[in-house]
Amino acid sequence: MTTARSLTTLSGVISAVVVAALGFYGGWQRRWMSDDGLIVLRTVRNLLAGNGPVFNAGERVETNTSTLWQYIIYIGALISGSRLETIALWAALVFTTVALFIAAVATAKLYQGNNRLLLLPFGGILYISLPPARDFATSGLEWGLSLLWIATWWFLMVQWVEDARLRWGIKYSYLLAFCSGLSWLVRPELALYGGLSGLMLLIMDRKNWWKILLAAIPVPLAYQVFRMGYYGLLVPHTAVAKSASGSQWGDGWFYLMDFVTPYHLWLGVLIAAAAAGLRVWNATREASISVNRRTVVIGLTCGAALIHFLYVLRVGGDFMHGRMLLLPLFTLLLPVSVVVIDRQRIPTTVAAAGLFIAGMGWSFATVLGGHPYQLPEGDEAPLRIVDERIFWQLATYRDQPTRYAEDFLTARNMNNFVPMLEQGRAAHDAQLFQIRLSQHPLVLSWEPRPRTTEHTDLADMPLSLTMINLGMTSMNAPLDVRVLDNMGLANPLAGRQPRVVNGRVGHDKNLPLEWQVADSAVPLDAVPSWVDKAYVKRAREILYTPEYQKLFASYRSPLTFKRFLANIKFSLGAGRTLQFQEDPAAYQGPLPVVDPLPINWPRDIKLDPVR
Incomplete structure (x- = not known):
């Protein structure tokens, strides 16, 4: 009983x-997959390939x-x-x-x-x-x-x-x-x-x-x-x-x-x-x-x-x-x-x-x-809080929620992403830029730009691209493509920008495009017309100043025992407090012009293993 x-x-x-x-x-x-969820998977891909627990091979972030x-x-x-x-x-x-x-x-x-x-x-x-x-x-x-x-x-x-x-x-x-x-x-x-x-x-x-x-x-x-x-x-x-x-x-x-x-x-x-x-x-x-x-x-x-x-x-x-x-x-x-x-x-x-x-x-x-949700009306309508699952289903024009990386390729900002990325890789280009083909209706695409022929440390930078939606770009790109974002999740330069006043929570930092171009292998004569060349030139000079060099060394220089100990010291000091200004005019004084220390080191990138 x-x-x-x-x-x-x-x-x-x-x-x-x-x-x-x-x-x-x-x-x-x-069940579904978010763009932020894909960010996690990029690191797992690098672990499986042997590049370490990193988002971009050669950058310990x-x-x-x-x-x-x-x-x-x-x-x-x-x-x-x-x-x-x-x-x-x-x-x-x-x-x-x-x-x-x-x-x-x-x-x-x-x-x-x-x-x-x-x-x-x-x-x-x-x-x-x-x-x-x-x-x-x-x-x-x-x-x-x-x-x-x-x-x-x-x-x-x-x-x-x-x-x-x-x-x-x-x-x-x-x-x-x-x-x-x-x-x-x-x-x-x-x-x-x-x-x-x-x-x-x-x-x-x-x-x-x-x-x-x-x-x-x-x-x-x-x-x-x-x-x-x-x-x-x-x-x-x-x-x-x-x-x-x-x-x-x-x-x-x-x-x-x-x-x-x-x-x-x-x-x-x-x-x-x-x-x-x-x-x-x-x-x-x-x-x-x-x-x-x-x-x-x-x-x-x-x-x-x-x-x-x-x-x-x-x-x-x-x-x-x-x-x-x-x-x-x-x-x-x-x-x-x-x-x-x-x-x-x-x-x-x-x-x-x-x-x-x-x-x-x-x-x-x-x-x-349930939770009824609609996309804000108008291309310029601000996004504040969104129902992320429904948002990406609508933004990718799908009948079902997104579940795999390729499901995001139908989003407007991913138009022509894969073919132009492959074109850029085949030509050994430096940077892939998002471009606007038309305003009404808004049509976006991508365009590669060539690599510098100068013998500088930046010349060895992998093909790079930047977009705020870090997951869909990174999981639809090979591991030898450097994928960054302008708000700093994968980009320490952006992560150390000041917060944007009244910015969207979780997206309230923004690295101007000029700084992104400066930290790439794009020569000045190949900078797109909508990017300020003088701004890029000055920003690239500033990147070689001591505080920037220390940051780059902490996550880009080869990992030796000496670097490991130096990083521990850095994490307890400047690693906690270092912030940058986006305006180049804020950096005064002479800048190094002769034999500057490197801010980029050669990297051995392993691609996804064949499974």
Whole structure:
């Protein structure tokens, strides 16, 4: 006969299975690939080819925010030999599914000692009902991995509440310490979560402090030393390009309203808060030896999520609808991943059942309502926040969302990209420029320009091109083509520009075309007519000044042990603070004209392996 306690456990497992199944179905139904997701895959291609963890061979630039995500795709490619887009899609979707399952199981374990409870799926269903939550269950980005880390972190903290041990005697607290240390390598802002849980462990288990540090520190410390020596930075280069040093609360509030309004999300949050409040009220009437630890864990989880939420608002949000608010929202819902029906307390049972029905009603309405989106009218209409999945489907004139790199070739700004790129490679040209064939209607194309015949270090620069949409260009180009962007994700010159006042969040840096041409093998007499030659000439001279030379050496010069040590020093000094001005007139004084130090070094570029 099934006991009451086993029924509680069984209902928790069933709840986890239900929410995981719904999450998998919802994510699969909306599967797609984003342009930003393709950026990750370019680095994986270079890893597979043997060029190292770089975006452009010969330039040590870390363009991916999540360190672990790129290596997970890399390992998947080594094992399966499948297309990178397919590996990224399946990994993200499976991670999201497992995260929803673990979150529900972990929350159910908080109630496993009570033999009269029935558990129903709740918080995970509220989360996955949101269109952006299902969109970013794939997309090629690390959101699935981030959810999995958060869910695992939550599960380990619940095990710590009970002071649980693995079968071979290792305490879960040490696994929690290890997980906390990995947070920085999943996404930098998750260090907030890992830091708080690590601090909690050190305070609550002071006598074993050295074991906790031994579990938490070695892996992230080893990678941090590697990052400083290899890339010359303390943080991923994306953090330099998207510097969060200023406050943009107004933009953050606008971003929040863009997320909340279409789904009446405030109502879903109120229902979840009421469910949490009901559970807290019931908990005050229950005696438990672990109630203090449980309170600490739940408080820490919600506190970390709220701080994360405020951080997103402070930096101005994002340019993708809902994306940056998904992780703190998922975390806030963890304590109510399941809703509790206490079969021996009729009033609270009725209240809990009512909240469950209300939550499922809101979720159902949210799924049905979706998120209607249209492209802004007019070619010059500003883009602020977009529904990225629908945006790229419309911008590529497709009946289905983009899923592979070649799907983006039908976008207007990719017109003639592949044939003109191949023409430029065949002629050993220097730069591929985007050109405008007509204004009304707007028709774009590409045009290669020849390479300098002068014996300078820039003459060995690979065929280069620049476009803000870094993923679609880089994944449709061979690895011997240098692909850059004007806002700095792959271009340190652009990443160290001052922020554009009132610029689009996440796209508020811009390197003028003249600087891009200056840092290429294009001779002055081949500069296009719409580019200021005098500006290019002056900019090219400025590139050889000491502060620029130090930057170029940090990520372009051959990696020797001496360079590795120099990069560590650079990362602690100028690597943190160096900024440039876009106006050449801002650089005064004599410039070197005789035997200047190089800013470009020969590179051995390996192409994609034949698979």
